[in-house]
Amino acid sequence: MKRALRIGLLLAALLVSASAFAIDPLPFKDAQQRERFQHLTSQLRCLVCQNESLNDSNADLAKDLRHEVFQLMQQGKSDDEIKQYLVARYSDFVLYDPPLRASTVLLWFGPALVLLGGAAVVVLTVRRRGKSGTAEAPAAEEEW
Amino acid sequence: MSRALPLAIFLALVGLFGFGIWWNAHHDPREVPSPLIGKPAPAFDLPVLGDPAQRVSKASMLGKPYLLNVFASWCFACRDEHPVLMAEAQRLGVALVGYNYKDEPADAQRWLAQFGNPYGLVIADRDGRTAIDFGVYGAPETFLIDAQGVIRYKRIGALTPQVIAEQIEPRVRALAGGAP
Amino acid sequence: MIPELGQLALILALLMATLQCVLPLLGAWRGNATLMAVARPAAAGQAVFVALAFGVLAYAFLSFDFSVAYVADNANLALPWYYRFVAVWGAHEGSLLLWILLLNVWTVAFAAFSRHLPEPFAARALGVLGFISVGFLLFILLTSNPFTRLLPMPADGADLNPLLQDPGMISHPPMLYMGYVGFSIAFAIAIASLLGGEMDNAWVRWARPWTNVAWGFLTLGIVVGSWWAYAELGWGGWWFWDPVENASFMPWLVGAALIHAQAVTEKRGTLRAWTLLLAIFAFALSLLGTFLVRSGVLTSVHAFASDPRRGIFILGFLTAVVGGSLLIYSLRAPKVAAGKAFATLSRETLILVANLMFAACAAMVLLGTLYPLIGDALGLGRISVGPPYFGFLFMLLMAPALFLLPFGPFARWGRADAGELGRVLRIVALAAAVLGGTLGFLAWRGSHEFRALLGAVATVWVLSGVVLYARKRWHEAPAGRRYPAELAGMLLAHTGVGVFLAGALLTTALSVERDVRLAPGESVRVGAYDFRFDGVQEIKGPNWLAQQGTVSVFDHGAPVTVLHPQKRTYTRGQVQTEAAIRPGAVRDLYVALGEPLGSGGAWALRVYDKPFVRWIWSGGLLMMLGGFLAAADRRFRAQRAPQPAPAVTSAPAESAA
Numbered sequence: 001m002k003r004a005l006r007i008g009l010l011l012a013a014l015l016v017s018a019s020a021f022a023i024d025p026l027p028f029k030d031a032q033q034r035e036r037f038q039h040l041t042s043q044l045r046c047l048v049c050q051n052e053s054l055n056d057s058n059a060d061l062a063k064d065l066r067h068e069v070f071q072l073m074q075q076g077k078s079d080d081e082i083k084q085y086l087v088a089r090y091s092d093f094v095l096y097d098p099p100l101r102a103s104t105v106l107l108w109f110g111p112a113l114v115l116l117g118g119a120a121v122v123v124l125t126v127r128r129r130g131k132s133g134t135a136e137a138p139a140a141e142e143e144w
Numbered sequence: 145m146s147r148a149l150p151l152a153i154f155l156a157l158v159g160l161f162g163f164g165i166w167w168n169a170h171h172d173p174r175e176v177p178s179p180l181i182g183k184p185a186p187a188f189d190l191p192v193l194g195d196p197a198q199r200v201s202k203a204s205m206l207g208k209p210y211l212l213n214v215f216a217s218w219c220f221a222c223r224d225e226h227p228v229l230m231a232e233a234q235r236l237g238v239a240l241v242g243y244n245y246k247d248e249p250a251d252a253q254r255w256l257a258q259f260g261n262p263y264g265l266v267i268a269d270r271d272g273r274t275a276i277d278f279g280v281y282g283a284p285e286t287f288l289i290d291a292q293g294v295i296r297y298k299r300i301g302a303l304t305p306q307v308i309a310e311q312i313e314p315r316v317r318a319l320a321g322g323a324p
Numbered sequence: 325m326i327p328e329l330g331q332l333a334l335i336l337a338l339l340m341a342t343l344q345c346v347l348p349l350l351g352a353w354r355g356n357a358t359l360m361a362v363a364r365p366a367a368a369g370q371a372v373f374v375a376l377a378f379g380v381l382a383y384a385f386l387s388f389d390f391s392v393a394y395v396a397d398n399a400n401l402a403l404p405w406y407y408r409f410v411a412v413w414g415a416h417e418g419s420l421l422l423w424i425l426l427l428n429v430w431t432v433a434f435a436a437f438s439r440h441l442p443e444p445f446a447a448r449a450l451g452v453l454g455f456i457s458v459g460f461l462l463f464i465l466l467t468s469n470p471f472t473r474l475l476p477m478p479a480d481g482a483d484l485n486p487l488l489q490d491p492g493m494i495s496h497p498p499m500l501y502m503g504y505v506g507f508s509i510a511f512a513i514a515i516a517s518l519l520g521g522e523m524d525n526a527w528v529r530w531a532r533p534w535t536n537v538a539w540g541f542l543t544l545g546i547v548v549g550s551w552w553a554y555a556e557l558g559w560g561g562w563w564f565w566d567p568v569e570n571a572s573f574m575p576w577l578v579g580a581a582l583i584h585a586q587a588v589t590e591k592r593g594t595l596r597a598w599t600l601l602l603a604i605f606a607f608a609l610s611l612l613g614t615f616l617v618r619s620g621v622l623t624s625v626h627a628f629a630s631d632p633r634r635g636i637f638i639l640g641f642l643t644a645v646v647g648g649s650l651l652i653y654s655l656r657a658p659k660v661a662a663g664k665a666f667a668t669l670s671r672e673t674l675i676l677v678a679n680l681m682f683a684a685c686a687a688m689v690l691l692g693t694l695y696p697l698i699g700d701a702l703g704l705g706r707i708s709v710g711p712p713y714f715g716f717l718f719m720l721l722m723a724p725a726l727f728l729l730p731f732g733p734f735a736r737w738g739r740a741d742a743g744e745l746g747r748v749l750r751i752v753a754l755a756a757a758v759l760g761g762t763l764g765f766l767a768w769r770g771s772h773e774f775r776a777l778l779g780a781v782a783t784v785w786v787l788s789g790v791v792l793y794a795r796k797r798w799h800e801a802p803a804g805r806r807y808p809a810e811l812a813g814m815l816l817a818h819t820g821v822g823v824f825l826a827g828a829l830l831t832t833a834l835s836v837e838r839d840v841r842l843a844p845g846e847s848v849r850v851g852a853y854d855f856r857f858d859g860v861q862e863i864k865g866p867n868w869l870a871q872q873g874t875v876s877v878f879d880h881g882a883p884v885t886v887l888h889p890q891k892r893t894y895t896r897g898q899v900q901t902e903a904a905i906r907p908g909a910v911r912d913l914y915v916a917l918g919e920p921l922g923s924g925g926a927w928a929l930r931v932y933d934k935p936f937v938r939w940i941w942s943g944g945l946l947m948m949l950g951g952f953l954a955a956a957d958r959r960f961r962a963q964r965a966p967q968p969a970p971a972v973t974s975a976p977a978e979s980a981a
Binding site: 147148150151154155157158160161162163164165167168169171173176177 | 597615619620632646657659
Binding site for chain 1: 559561564566567594595623624661664665666667668670672673676677680683684687688691692695698699702704705706707708709710711712713717721738739837838839840841916917918919921928929930
């Protein structure tokens with residue numbers, strides 16, 4: 001919440017963000033667990049920040065939630081269980097990787113629709129242009 | 145037709161942006177609705193502020209509805225909210241329970257001594273672990289919990305007289321009338 | 325008095341812009357040479373006044389004129405002069421002025437280099453540019469005046485956000501805006517050709533160098549921004565898929581598609597409508613970025629202070645410019661397919677498919693960026709869309725384009741030689757499998773990340789195609805004409821794609837990140853290196869105090885470098901982390917300082933081993949150079965030579981639509 005006061009004056013077209021970032025030494029069991037933790041927290045959103053992941057954010061709440069994730073990991077919870085744990089408390093908003101639901105069908109399949117529509121146009125164009133005359137290569141090899 | 149398609153898509157986008165401007169002018173973009181509304185409040189077991197030996201749990205609070213107000217001495221918005229609570233606490237018709245969030249007990253007690261204590265009971269969550277179960281992400285927040293321990297309503301941000309009159313009082317009356 | 329002069333200059337510039345917009349368009353319509361001749365002087369006059377306004381604002385910063393609210397908000401007495409100058413574009417109002425200034429730079433350049441064009445055509449294009457200027461000048465005068473006075477005048481100002489007090493701030497915004505604004509030329513040329521009904525291929529030839537240069541600047545702007553985020557934010561990341569980054573990436577994608585489509589239309593006369601549409605889209609997306617950034621509609625780490633009035637104004641302007649141009653497009657775009665026919669297997673088809681992937685990718689980024697807003701609008705609840713979504717779909721959608729990339733240059737216009745493409749496929753596949761596979765396996769062994777393998781294979785795939793084609797030209801084309809600038813630019817840009825791929829995928833796969841607590845004398849091993857923390861001391865800068873750590877890096881006991889990460893506290897109390905980086909061709913070593921932990925001088929530190937991270941930006945720079953080089957091709961200038969600047973005398977012949 002304290003960070004909320006700081007919003008506003010940042011120049012936008014610039015790659016800018018809140019100044020201090022999260023350095024949070026945690027006692028991981030091994031490199032594998034550390035990487036899993038980094039991967040997981042970078043997919044979770046810090047609720048109180050403008051647009052930062054738990055991994056990046058220095059907000060107080062982000063730190064608490066990071067530690068919570070760490071604890072859950074020590075208890076042997078899987079990534080999905082940890083995500084569910086947070087979703088149950090904070091809603092889907094915490095997930096940067098929105099799960100496929102009725103509300104996100106358009107998000108996940110929209111690009112495929114665009115692609116299919118575009119592909120149909122491309123196929124039609126190529127067919128039509130193939131018939132519109134004899135396709136000839138340019139005479140001079142230099143014209144590349 | 146196909147030549148007008150880009151224009152049509154663009155106009156739909158303009159509509160979306162117009163909506164976005166309107167929406168942002170009327171909503172706090174930081175507000176994330178809680179998924180806990182209509183669900184049982186999480187189990188908790190926390191000490192009373194200033195009296196760590198005495199503990200309050202979800203079970204001990206069952207039987208009567210109450211308003212759980214998350215506050216902290218470090219929270220500026222809570223200071224703005226505080227006079228409203230002082231003025232309205234008696235008229236709410238429901239017990240007002242303070243939830244001291246991530247605060248030094250001494251700071252919180254000094255704060256209450258200075259600005260007044262509108263709460264019938266204050267519980268302290270020093271490390272904020274239980275607050276995560278409640279989905280708290282910043283003070284002030286306020287939960288309305290019914291006699292069965294179900295969360296009926298959550299306010300994110302400061303309570304105002306208007307919010308109390310329009311959002312909280314009708315719900316409190318409904319609870320008192322027995323209708324859920 | 326001087327700040328009022330700046331405001332006056334803006335008003336006069338608006339007047340000039342209005343003249344530049346209205347009279348030439350009218351003249352071109354009525355066939356009136358006198359009216360058309362207004363375009364260039366009006367553009368020059370406008371540029372003078374805008375430059376004057378910009379100079380006045382810069383002077384206000386340099387002379388500590390805190391009676392100007394914008395200066396008082398973004399500078400103080402302790403700020404060094406170079407950052408005071410940079411502070412001119414440090415917030416909304418001034419950056420808008422920079423945008424207008426650069427629009428004028430482009431307009432004047434176009435006015436100067438368009439004398440060989442038919443006069444009605446140049447007049448229409450300049451009129452369109454004038455219209456854009458009018459919109460932005462009105463925007464700045466009505467909603468975002470940088471010269472507003474602050475009374476009483478404060479003794480000292482606030483501060484420029486410490487994040488912006490960085491060398492990146494000097495070049496990133498101007499380069500990025502050069503790119504955004506540069507697309508206005510291709511846009512204006514497209515609209516001029518739609519208005520005039522000049523549907524032959526000449527307009528595309530005129531537009532091509534402008535598009536390439538604008539795209540090159542945009543690439544540079546994005547590269548600098550990415551590098552800056554990496555070095556300054558201390559996150560060690562280089563791309564976050566934040567809405568504001570996406571706003572710059574969408575015009576880049578469409579610009580890349582446009583460059584390819586323009587080549588087809590210019591050389592073969594086909595795909596004219598599509599090329600026109602892309603020219604409109606590239607600039608529309610630049611404007612859209614402005615809207616998203618400044619209206620506060622989306623949540624971003626980079627957002628400007630939002631003000632609904634500004635949002636409404638830009639939305640209105642966006643509707644006028646983009647809606648208007650799409651309306652013109654829907655009415656006047658060529659309905660009959662023209663140009664030379666092409667077979668299914670031809671360069672045209674390959675470029676068309678690549679274009680489709682670029683466009684689908686831009687649509688995906690747009691959808692993902694706007695989806696949270698769509699979620700609000702449709703009552704779907706609050707939705708976050710972030711890097712996992714964008715990264716996944718981006719890779720998926722770009723893969724076909726990358727697959728086709730080696731074949732593009734080999735495929736001949738009209739009809740490609742299937743046998744030759746088959747031969748290329750065999751060689752490239754063999755190279756990717758053997759060389760890429762070996763390198764990839766070596767990288768994969770360390771990390772067990774499939775992306776390491778993928779990165780090596782994809783890079784070799786792309787680069788071997790480029791090398792193969794360069795070799796073919798060497799053997800087959802006559803000496804001296806082997807690598808004309810346009811072709812060399814293409815090869816360079818495609819090399820950039822390969823280099824970028826290696827950087828992006830290998831960095832992602834092989835980076836090691838450690839957050840550690842170190843007491844003085846303790847060390848940590850990250851990758852193959854030992855980082856020894858030698859304590860923290862206090863040092864003083866022009867307007868900050870810093871805790872500066874000393875970290876010595878060793879490779880198996882041999883000293884490699886000594887790094888000095890800082891944690892600065894600026895005069896106004898803002899804290900800023902300055903990471904220390906040892907850059908390298910194969911890896912960056914990166915240390916950032918966190919918080920002191922307990923007594924005994926221990927600190928939290930973040931240590932990175934970032935292999936190949938420089939390749940990301942090197943690839944981007946190669947793409948930029950490719951864009952610039954291609955724009956320098958003699959072919960694009962050839963037309964001016966035979967008719968040496970007849971200036972305004974050309975006949976006012978109304979080209980029959």
